[in-house]
Amino acid sequence: MAFHFSREDKVLVINGGSFGKRFADLCDIHEIPHVDLKLKHGKKLTKEKLYEYDNQGFSGLLVNVDETSTAVLYDTLMIGEFCKKNGIFFVCDCVSSFLADPFDMTECNADVMITGSQKVLACPPGISMIVLSPRGIKRVENSKPKTMYFDIRDALKNQERGQTPFTPAVGILLQINKRLKEIERMGGADVEIARVEAQASDFREKIKDMSFELVSESPANGVTSVRPKNANAYDIFLILKDEYDIWICTNGGKMxxxxxxxxxxxxxxxxxxxxxxxxxxxxxxRGIL
Incomplete structure (x- = not known):
């Protein structure tokens, strides 16, 4: 598993929806001892709830910073302080929040930040990007991974010669390069985050008097999770797709x-x-909503 948690570790998983649950599933697959900090759909993580797990011997914490299924944005500064106090290795999945919500690895004491080529970068999926703090690099260098194709230590070694261990998706890397230059030309990360925030605020303002309610107590910028008051959400998705040529995103499972x-x-x-x-x-x- 990434960052080589093992059976000797004890990992705290922030689990507030289907995306957070995937971390728990990964721990199960790799037989890594873990505890799920479960939150009801849409509920933010409070300091009181987090500190119920204080001084319990955790060595790692995994969080999907934007719990994409419910659009809950977690407070990484608060979580980072908790991890610093408890000496916990702090891993942030920022796939949905990178360049959509403010995030500073140094400020929140994160050891690892993971993102991807899709979402705000608006490139095809297929490239994962991992940023390591000095502590993260040390952990990788001292690990003994049991994998050939996901050996971060090997990737770091190859970076010294400007290469990757295996042939990457070169076309997507070129698109990422161009997209990053575009973001820089438009004013940088802060400007892009503000643009996404403005897009989210505009949508939420336009639906505030309609028969919807927002799911998230702590809304992320990249996505709005909406609960219709008088209609079936999946039916709305199908009608918009089939009759209006508009695609929104469904939720899975119980939602x-x-x-x-x-x-x-x-x-x-x-x-x-x-x-x-x-x-x-x-x-x-039409009486559908």
Whole structure:
């Protein structure tokens, strides 16, 4: 497993939805002792809840910073302080929050940040990016991985010669390079984060008087998780797709019929929000919403 947690470790997993659960599943597969800090869908992690796990011998903590299934943004500064106090190795999955929400590895004492080529970078999926703190690098260098194709120590060694251990998805790397230059040209990370935040705020303002409620107590910028008050969420997804040529995102599992999600990343504008909201209003006129 990444960062080589072992059976000698004890890992705390922040589990507030289907994406957080994947960390728990990884621990199960690799037989890593772990405890799930379970939260109800949409609920933010409070300091009081987190510190119920204080001084319990945890050596690692895994969190999906934007719990994408419910659009809950976790407080990494608070979690980082908890990890620092307890000497815990802090791993942040930022796939959905990278360049959508403020995040500073040094400020929150994160040891590892993981993201991907999709989401805000708006490139095809296929490239994972891992950023290590000095403590993270030391942990990798002192580990003995039992994998050939996901050996971070080997990747770091190959970086010394400007290469990767195996042939990567070169085309996607070129697209990432171009996209990063575009973000820099437009003003940098802070400007991109502000753009995504504005897109999210515009959508939420436009639906505030409609028959929806927001799921998240601590909304992330990259996505809005919406619960229709008087309709089936999956039916809305199908109607928008089939009759309006508009794609929103479904949820899985128990939330399939209760919640849908609307993204605010990539090449989207306020006009796109208006198009979607107009479709919602049409569904209201038709008695579907």
């Amino acid at each position: 399939k019929n209760e919640v849908f999600r609307v993204g605010h990343i990539g090449a989207l504008t306020h006009d796109d929000n208006t198009t979607l909201v107009n479709a919602f209003k049409d569904l209201q006129r």
